[in-house]
Each structure stands twice: as C-alpha cells, then as structure tokens.
Amino acid sequence: MKVFNIGEIPIKSWTNEVEDEALQQAVNLSNLSFAYSHIALMADVHVGFGMPIGGVLASKGVIIPNAVGVDIGCGIIAVKTDIKRIDIDQIKNIVDKAHRTIPLGHKHHKKPREWKGFDSPPNSKIVLKELNAARYQLGTLGGGNHFMSIEQGNDEHIWLMVHSGSRNFGYKIANYYNKIANKINKEINLTPPKQDLAGLYIDSKEGQEYLIAMNYALEFAIENRNQLLEQFYAIFKEETNSQKILQRIGIHHNYAAIENHFGEEVVVHRKGAIRAELGELGIIPGSMGTPSYIVEGLGNEESFKTSSHGAGRVMSRKMANKTITKEMANKAMEGIVHKGWRGDLSEAPMAYKDIEEVIENQKDLVKPVVKLFPLGVIKG
Template sequence: MSTHHNHSHAPVPVKVFTDDIDEAAARQLQNVAALPFVHHHVAAMPDVHWGLGATIGPVIPTVGAIVPAAVGVDIGCGMNALRLSLRADQLPDNLAGLRAQIERDVPVGFAGHPDGRWCEAGLGRVAAGLKRIQAKYPVIDARWQSQLGSLGGGNHFIELCLDESDRVWIMLHSGSRGIGNRIGQFFIEQARREMERLDIRLPDRDLAYLAEGSALFDDYVEAVDWAQHYALENRRQMVRLILAALRHQVAQGRLPDFSVTDEAIECHHNYVAHEHHYGRDVLLTRKGAIRARKGDLGIIPGSMGARSYIVRGKGDPESFCSCAHGAGRRMSRAEAKRRFNRADLAAQTEGVECRKDKGVIDEIPGAYKDIDTVMANQTALVDVVHTLKQVVTVKG
C-alpha cells in the first residue's frame, strides 16, 4: 500500500453503544473515522471516554496502516481472573493480613523484583523477541526483566472477590509495564515524524500513522506483538505470586488449604489483532475494549468499590465482536483529586480492605462511570456469567 493517503474522503460511520459520551470523546471518534484506511465503521464501547492521544473505548479496523497512539502506551494491558475452592466463610474476619501479604510478595507502583532474573521460565518465554527490536532501536529499553511479575500503578489492581455463590476469585489488571510504555512512546513519536516527512496533515497529531510496507510499520507490529506477550506473561507471573502469598497464609493457619478451579480467564483490552470483519482482513485495534466473540469469556471490572463481571461474548458484528473493558472514567485524575477527599474514599470503599489514603483518591469509585449502566448498554454484546464483589484490593 502507498504511504500517501487522500485525506479528503468522507468519514466512515461511528457506532456508539451508549448515550453517555462527552463532546471531546465524540470529536476524537469523528477524527478517527475520517482516516482513509479505517474499514467500514468505528465502534465505541459503553465505557467510552476521552483519552490522551486517542479515545478510550474504541474498536478500530484498519487496512494498510496503524495508529500507534490508538493502541496507546500500556500495550497488552488486560485482565486475569481465576476461581478458587475457598468460600467467603473460610476467609479471616480481618483481611488486612491477606492484603499485606500480597503487597509484600507482588511489587507494586514503580517497584520491580530486586533480582532481575527471579523467574527464568517466564523470562525465557518472552526474552528472545525483544533483542532484534532493541538492537535496531536502543532507546527502547527499560527494567523489563525486574518488572516481570509486578503490578504498576494507576488503575492497575489485584483483588480478591466473592461471586454470587460466595466463592473466592483472584482478579488482576495490569499490562506491559515500563517496556510497553517505551515501545508505545517511541513509535508514536516516529509516526508523528513520518507525517511531517510526508507533509500529511491530520485533524489530530495523535492520529499519526505508520503505513504498511514501511520498515517502521513492520517493526511496530513486531514490537506490539512482543509487548502483548510480555503483558500476558506478567499477569501470569503475578497470579503465581498471589497464589504463593495465599498459600503462605495457609501455612500460617490463617486460611484453609485450597485449590484452583478450572475457571481461569485471560483477556487483553489494549491491543492489536489480525481479524476478519465485513469482508476484509483488518488490523483491529481495541483500546479499552475486549474481544467478545460468541462464547468468549471476558472480565469487566468496576471501580474498587463496585461490582465486576465475568461475561460470555455474543459475537455481535457491529461491535466487531467486542465489549467494554470496565466502567470507564467519568472525570480526569486531577478533577477527582480536587473533588474528593479521604473521607469520601473511605465511604465509597466501605467494606473493602484497601488503601484509603490520598495517594489513591484519583481511583475513587466516584471518578468512574456506573458499571451497571455500562452493562445495561451492552446486553447485545455479552451475557453475564458471574457477578463479583471485591473484598480486598491492592493498588500501587
């Protein structure tokens, strides 16, 4: 495909699965829809909201080009969930010890493992693919070895939840950590330089793209694929550490022995995949959306004071077989810090063993959309399999 596009064509339609969308997000979606390589239409999930670089919540099918900022910088960010044989009445009355054990065993925030090679098997599964990219682009470097099996900060979390039958679940949300951020930032900047070099004017500089057939396009697709594998391995290693933390509590006599059931779910919600939709093979970008093909199991978390859902996809074609990835923010982090205080946080997370200090006020439930409204807006996309309520939340 030529690297030159005609930018005067009519935009494709935008299908939005909610009425709750602000003007800034709607404008971002229209700008995406105006790109000449977008195929058929753009879909926006019920949790859609304005995002830095590109909207959070769109599903974008492209042919012949890709927009790095539409993928974002937390490449491969997603969720894991698994059910344990434990029941609610087997948990200790005071859950502070469980939270403290997980926080000791899983690095959170900017922290990583002191020994960068703590997990040889996990590192071996992801190491090889990065060497060629880093040899070509030395700037793409980060503490990815020590960060494998670490949570990060922001909206990333680890939770212990109870389902509708009072069974205990582990649920976690994290991505590709610092290395995914480096890859994303680097190629976003490279795409902007390409637009300048080719004198291509865009409605938003963050929609700078890389055209198929270019070396940058191939390198980006390879780097994104690596980061997605790294993010998945990162979550799997955290699951391993969380289970070890719980087994430590068993050894201390604070929990009965337990096993993992066969319900283990993994899903990305910031990623790119080769898929076929509306008669074309496309690169499908989901930024804040999960795949929901017919029968697919997925995880849709609320905020840290709200319910979360295990869902089964219905394979809706208008959504490109997708659904929302969570509640979605209602306000910026800065606005949340202005509007709420520690007392508000304590009230809104009552009954949840979690941080209640000023460092996580920007994650207060009131800063997020109502998860039940989001779910009501996507009954055509998914069926609810389990409803989860967190009792322990760990945040960086």
C-alpha cells in the same frame, strides 16, 4: 446502540452519553482516509490521548501506535479458586502481605525475573535497549488503575483478579514507535497533524517492526500478569489452604490485531476494549468498590466483536483528586479491605460510571456469566 453520522463514516455508540471531547476524537477517527466501515464506541468510552478509551478503529492497511495506547497489552487475569468461604481476618492478612511483598507503583524486583520470551526478543532497537530493565519489571503491578483483588462470586467461589500491563517496557516501545510514526507522517501526510493519530503502513518496514514489537509487549504483559498472580495466589493459598485454581481467564484491552470483518482483512485497534467473539469469556471490572463481571461474548459484528473493558471514568484523574476527599473515598469503600491510596484518590469508586448501566448498555455484545463482589483490593 446510537449512530452519529457526523464524519466520513458512521460512529456507533453503546453508551447513553458521549462527552464532547471523546466524540470529537471519534469524529477525527471517522475522517481518516483508511478508517473502515464505522467507528465503535463502547459503553465505558471516555476521552483518551488521540483516540478515546473504549474506542474501536478498524483500518485498511494502517496501524496507529496511539490507537493501541502507551500501556500495550494492559489487561486482566481472573481465576476461580476452590475456596468458598473466607473471613475478614484472612482478607486483611492477604491484602497486607500482598501490599508489603509485591512491588507496586514504580517499584521493581531486586533480582531479574525469568521468562522464556527473553531468549528470543525481536530485532527492535527499543526492545533490545530496554530488555535488561524489563527483567526487573516482570511481576510488578505498577500504579494508576492497576490492582489486585479478592472477589466473592455469585457462583459461591472466591475469585482473584490482577489488572496490569507491559509496565515501563511497553510504554517505551509505544513512545518510540509513535515518534517514528510522527516523523514519517510529516513527510507523507497520512493523518492530519495535531490529532496524535500518526500511523504506519502495516506493510512498511516500520509498520512491521512496530507490529512485531507490539505483539512481543503483549506476551510480556501476559507473563507479567501470570507472575503477579503466582505471587498473589501463593499468599492466598498460605492463608486459606486453597489447593487449586478451578478456572483461569485472561484478556488484554490495549492492542491491535489483523482480523476479518464484513468480508475484509483489517487492522482492529482496541484501546480500552476487549474482544468479545461468540462464546469467548471476558472480564469487565467495575471500580475498587463496585462489582465486576465475567462475561461471555456474543460475537456482534456491529462492534467488531468487541465490548467495554470496564466501567469507564466519569472524572479525569486531576478532577477526581480535586473533588474527592479521603473521607468520601473511604466511605465508598466501606466493608471492603483496601490499601494503596497514597494520597491519590483518582481510583475512588465515584470517579467511575455505574457498572450496572455499562453492562445493560452492551447486552447485545456480552452476557454476564458470574458477578463478582470486591472483598479486598490492593491498588497500585
């Protein structure tokens, strides 16, 4: 861990090097009047919108929509199956069918999906407005870095992983409350303008409304992953004759929660970061072409009991698409069945940090439990 004393409170970093723009964003966070104790930067930190991805902000009495992010509740579910061996033809068949039948990118289901959460939505203008559209988004993967994968664990079992969030539903909620925060901020000057960090007092009407809507989006994101996994496992089961799931782990990495740290009740914002309580299991994926890890949290207070959420980008999406060719990307994915480039190479393995270095840099935050090697990947 490195410590930077260049803001009002320290910045503690678990990465070898922080890019200048991400570090400046961390300094902006450290200078907020309500920022508490220190800012924590995870091993996968890189520049984000307002707040760095892989950043952790604990605040006293304030919640910031942009410190949660626009994909509220984005996260991963990983399951250990009873299958120990799978051949290349089975992998190809699963990847092909999943790619054809599960809605990806901007595609939605043609019929509304069922979820008990739809029966009791919060009284939020934006939630109620978007609720009907959300019924068609449930159980869809999305695009960007969202994926479904078949993995070989070093525990000799085949695992399935799904990475997705709250879809356009969460995006609309995030933008709606960020606009409200910006409007209020112009009146009360809670945060400096032009930093994209407008906040809401947690005990205000607007702050409570956002907190409730955010938590609803978290539940929607969990259900979205569950329904995606249900579809994915059904295809896997048909091909492999799997009989049961042996273990299920689920986490989200874009959210805020009221927690107690260093004897104080604070709002912990984890943007591209996962909770790592002592003994808590988490998931840290690499890239499409590199290993991922099931990890166990060590409960380190210095990171607010948090770890990285993945390998972290070394190239922006724009830069990756400028510099990476399809030949380069396919070579990096050699031996792994994959679908979903569609002209976008921003998720190619070389756009990401070395996952082994990321894990090594946070060995005081988590310990590896299972190492997963990708066999088949469907990119959103």
